Amino acid sequence: MKNTICVIGAGSWGTALSISLSKKGHEVRLWMRDEAQLEQIRLSRENLRYLPGVILPENIRLYGDLKEAVQGSEVLLLTVASQAVRQVIHSIRDVIKADQIIVNAAKGLENDSHLTISQVVKEELPENSFAVLSGPSHAEEVCRDMPTTLVVGANKRNIAEFIQDIFITPKLRIYTNPDVIGIELGGALKNVIALGAGICDGLGFGDNAKAALMTRGIREIARLGAVMGADISTFSGLTGIGDLIVTCTSMHSRNRRCGIQIGQGKKAHEAIASIGMVVEGVVTTKVAYELSQQFQVEMPITTEIYKILYQESDAREAVINLMLRSRTHELEEVVGNQQIEW
Numbered sequence: 001m002k003n004t005i006c007v008i009g010a011g012s013w014g015t016a017l018s019i020s021l022s023k024k025g026h027e028v029r030l031w032m033r034d035e036a037q038l039e040q041i042r043l044s045r046e047n048l049r050y051l052p053g054v055i056l057p058e059n060i061r062l063y064g065d066l067k068e069a070v071q072g073s074e075v076l077l078l079t080v081a082s083q084a085v086r087q088v089i090h091s092i093r094d095v096i097k098a099d100q101i102i103v104n105a106a107k108g109l110e111n112d113s114h115l116t117i118s119q120v121v122k123e124e125l126p127e128n129s130f131a132v133l134s135g136p137s138h139a140e141e142v143c144r145d146m147p148t149t150l151v152v153g154a155n156k157r158n159i160a161e162f163i164q165d166i167f168i169t170p171k172l173r174i175y176t177n178p179d180v181i182g183i184e185l186g187g188a189l190k191n192v193i194a195l196g197a198g199i200c201d202g203l204g205f206g207d208n209a210k211a212a213l214m215t216r217g218i219r220e221i222a223r224l225g226a227v228m229g230a231d232i233s234t235f236s237g238l239t240g241i242g243d244l245i246v247t248c249t250s251m252h253s254r255n256r257r258c259g260i261q262i263g264q265g266k267k268a269h270e271a272i273a274s275i276g277m278v279v280e281g282v283v284t285t286k287v288a289y290e291l292s293q294q295f296q297v298e299m300p301i302t303t304e305i306y307k308i309l310y311q312e313s314d315a316r317e318a319v320i321n322l323m324l325r326s327r328t329h330e331l332e333e334v335v336g337n338q339q340i341e342w
Contacts (some may be wrong), residue, residue: 082108202263
């Protein structure tokens with residue numbers, strides 16, 4: 001069955017998903033705020049800023065008027081930066097119908113409220129069904145039909161399976177999972193650890209350090225997720241370990257690239273500016289740190305990255321602080337801080 005899908009945001013991920021959906025035969029409406037970008041893509045059928053060299057199929061319809069793009073669409077796919085989601089929804093709330101499904105593909109947490117995107121959408125559109133799409137996926141590969149796996153989460157199974165059917169292709173495999181909060185936290189918090197992985201690379205550290213960072217990082221993510229109501233098994237899947245691996249190891253990752261520059265000595269704002277795109281992990285680090293304080297959850301890696309980004313702490317000192325923490329038992333932490341007698 002073919003559907004009408006409005007993709008809200010023409011960055012790299014929105015463009016890549018539009019291409020994949022259009023190849024499957026769906027009617028895709030791609031909206032972008034920037035009029036110059038809209039005209040450039042109309043003329044060349046290529047998103048030169050975000051995905052140069054990739055041609056958009058002719059059946060992707062381009063829009064500069066968001067309300068026009070939304071009306072009549074069955075699915076609204078959010079691919080704007082996390083901090084823009086509420087504003088975008090608020091601007092079109094009067095034309096959104098209750099039967100339109102909201103799908104979020106951004107990976108972040110709202111700064112001021114500390115809410116996940118599903119919670120933001122619930123506040124703004126309480127009557128609409130919601131799903132989250134996440135997992136280890138670089139737009140640069142999805143747009144070129146390289147095999148990729150994602151997970152879609154929704155509170156209602158029929159909604160998750162409906163979105164699964166819309167997106168699944170021979171090159172894009174979609175799994176379902178009812179743990180919406182776990183999927184959202186995994187997708188957002190892995191960007192914090194990816195910043196740390198980049199900092200390690202920028203400092204010239206090796207594979208040992210990165211392996212340790214990723215392993216301990218997923219534990220931090222699960223620890224916070226558990227107190228926020230997530231199923232910790234979610235973090236062993238695509239939106240946990242899977243997304244963490246791809247984001248910490250690939251140069252497609254803007255979070256890792258930003259971290260590399262910080263490790264090489266740039267100030268955080270300089271590194272962010274040089275990336276030229278939204279680095280979701282920077283705001284997420286602040287939110288995650290504040291959530292760790294709110295819930296009294298120990299997150300040492302997140303804390304040190306927060307200090308580097310927001311207090312201009314020295315990156316090498318941060319590593320020393322982590323290495324010299326109080327001794328502990330690894331298995332005790334893996335099983336949820338249970339006391340182990342041996």
